Amino acid sequence: MEACLAMYPEYRAELRPLLQIASLLRPLPPEIAPSPVFKERTRVQILARHEGQDGTSLAPDRPSGKF
């Protein structure tokens, strides 16, 4: 953070609190990912939903008003 602030001394006062906030935002570890079983199961579910195999069908014109 100090190295970054040194690059922009004229903005030091403004930048410091923003960099402090940014430093609290932690990246998610790369191993956090959906399981292969889940991925395959959901893929099958999506295709089945289209074909009505799970007893439901797509209703593209149904208004939900949500999105």
Next chain:
Amino acid sequence: MLKLDIPPVTDERILVQRAILHDSEAFAELYDRHVVRVYRHIYYIINDQKEAEDLTAQTFLQAWEAIGRFQPRGAPFASWLLRIAHNLAVSHLRARKGDAQLHESLIDDGLPRNPEAVAERQAEGERVRQAVLRLGDDQRQVIILRFVEELDYKEVAEILGKSVAAVRVIQHRALCALRKIMKVEEVA
């Protein structure tokens, strides 16, 4: 740093157009491209593997049902998906009261293992996560993609269909907003 492939824009547009015409193979291809990003986005909000998987499945099933209403000339498909994911995750969080779980990623910060310092970092990390959830769509998406997914400006701009300059401005405003939210909470 995790790098997720960003699909070529042209291919993605064709897939989306085919999906709108109810081509399930095209939608399944879109699913393959975006499932990890959507899952990680939800996981950041929910912090539970099983629930994040359930909500990821719901996100895609809901998107599949609503694909006919997707506007290809509006926000990119990924941005639309992330908005659906966020709405589902936040509704879920509201239903799951007393959410006090902390991220493992907040613990593994490479800092000394002084229990008090760790606890303080955890609390700060949780506060900022709660503040991120209160940002508007654009700001929240930029913050999560930049700092949680560690993507660069160009990658974020492509995903959100914005210019790099616009992403920089949104990020600056988002950090200011986070600071303000956290200050208000301190006073309260």
